[in-house]
Amino acid sequence: MRLTISAVLFALILALAGAAQAHRISVYAYVEDGQIKGEGYMPGGGKVSNQQVQVLDAGGKVLAEAKTSPEGAFSLPLPQAKPPLTLVLSAGAGHRATYKLSAADLGVAATAAKAAPASAAPTAAKPVAQAVAAGQDLGPQIKKAVEQAVAPLRAQLAEMALRSNEVSLKDIVGGLGWIVGLLGLAAYMKARKMAGAPK
Amino acid sequence: MHISEGVLSGPVLAGGAVISAAGLALGLRSIDYDKLPRVALLSAVFFVASLIHLPVGPSSIHLVLNGLVGLILGWAAFPALFVGLVLQAVLFQFGGLTVLGVNTATMALPAVLGYYLFAPLLRRDGKTAPVVAAFAAGFCAIFFSAVLTGLSLYFSGEAFLGAAWAIVAANFPGMILEGLITAVAVMFLRKVKPELLGMRPRVE
Numbered sequence A: 001m002r003l004t005i006s007a008v009l010f011a012l013i014l015a016l017a018g019a020a021q022a023h024r025i026s027v028y029a030y031v032e033d034g035q036i037k038g039e040g041y042m043p044g045g046g047k048v049s050n051q052q053v054q055v056l057d058a059g060g061k062v063l064a065e066a067k068t069s070p071e072g073a074f075s076l077p078l079p080q081a082k083p084p085l086t087l088v089l090s091a092g093a094g095h096r097a098t099y100k101l102s103a104a105d106l107g108v109a110a111t112a113a114k115a116a117p118a119s120a121a122p123t124a125a126k127p128v129a130q131a132v133a134a135g136q137d138l139g140p141q142i143k144k145a146v147e148q149a150v151a152p153l154r155a156q157l158a159e160m161a162l163r164s165n166e167v168s169l170k171d172i173v174g175g176l177g178w179i180v181g182l183l184g185l186a187a188y189m190k191a192r193k194m195a196g197a198p199k
Numbered sequence B: 001m002h003i004s005e006g007v008l009s010g011p012v013l014a015g016g017a018v019i020s021a022a023g024l025a026l027g028l029r030s031i032d033y034d035k036l037p038r039v040a041l042l043s044a045v046f047f048v049a050s051l052i053h054l055p056v057g058p059s060s061i062h063l064v065l066n067g068l069v070g071l072i073l074g075w076a077a078f079p080a081l082f083v084g085l086v087l088q089a090v091l092f093q094f095g096g097l098t099v100l101g102v103n104t105a106t107m108a109l110p111a112v113l114g115y116y117l118f119a120p121l122l123r124r125d126g127k128t129a130p131v132v133a134a135f136a137a138g139f140c141a142i143f144f145s146a147v148l149t150g151l152s153l154y155f156s157g158e159a160f161l162g163a164a165w166a167i168v169a170a171n172f173p174g175m176i177l178e179g180l181i182t183a184v185a186v187m188f189l190r191k192v193k194p195e196l197l198g199m200r201p202r203v204e
Helices: A002-020 A103-118 A128-133 A139-164 A169-195 B010-030 B036-049 B066-092 B100-122 B128-155 B161-170 B172-192
Strands: A026-032 A035-041 A052-056 A062-067 A073-077 A085-092 A095-101 B053-056 B059-062
Touching: A026 A085, A026 A095, A026 A103, A026 A139, A035 A052, A035 A085, A035 A095, A052 A073, A062 A073, A169 B036, A169 B066, B010 B066, B010 B100, B010 B128, B036 B066, B059 B172, B066 B100, B066 B128, B066 B172, B100 B128, B128 B161, B128 B172, B161 B172
Parallel strands: none
Antiparallel strands: A026 A035, A035 A073, A052 A062, A052 A085, A085 A095, B053 B059
């Protein structure tokens, strides 16, 4: 009996440890193929898995929600709402991160999403010249090419976002410097009080 | 146990701010000239401690050490932890500025409680009482911080009571670890710097 209880407790602790160690979580996202894609992570590169992600409009209304995968990734349908949209990642136990998707982030994708249904699938297969001759909409093809070209950049950006999340030695030393400075300031004030007010 | 911004409700934030302001006032009054460096030192200890991640099972936890801070500083734990939290919020985005009051209260109140409950026992002769008291102080500090964090979330409507208790359960490894570290630190201080614990200085 006691063994079962401790086994259950132990399992509970293990299950919760993932969320508990999320000291400061971050979320990064971009728009691709009419979807919001992104990732949630912790300092040091840990992933925020199985947690809730929501998209809110400017008024705070929930437009869509999803859960992060075990790798911390998520994708949401791009809602037809006015930018800016806010992504909120909640990891329980008071941990929460937000990411703003501005009009610029959404702009390209929003027009493309509208254009896509109009110029249907056959266009994509035809050569460019033919499409131009036929006066067809090149939007989807251009968009595809640009997205391919931009993919490595996106990967780099995600990597940078992840790195900027780490605590640097500079910050630590700076913080300690602040504490020493505050000590000096407090000591100075107290010393003046002890010596009597200056004339 | 750093609660992020935008999670707690207004009344909880306000309550935390009021408690912290009162604690800060009491703490600042208790600091005299000789105590100042001690407060700064422990503020620095707390500031850095939360960057130390220790592997526990498949994940990791970070230290808080509010038990140790409380044992040595008493009410001055409030300003010490507050300064550490401000710097963590500004430099590392741990927690946030609007939640400072709540975060200070959840970590400093258990520290002060530990001071009243356990600090007198640290000065006892022999080894058993100080070791046990120091472990208990470290353990209880995290336990009550987790309880207060859970309650803050519960009163904000973020979590059900069950989820609030889950936070306490999740921090259990941290309680054990902080108990051990606090015990080791206290026994070390007893040997090399007993006046930090309010004992007579060592005679050379």
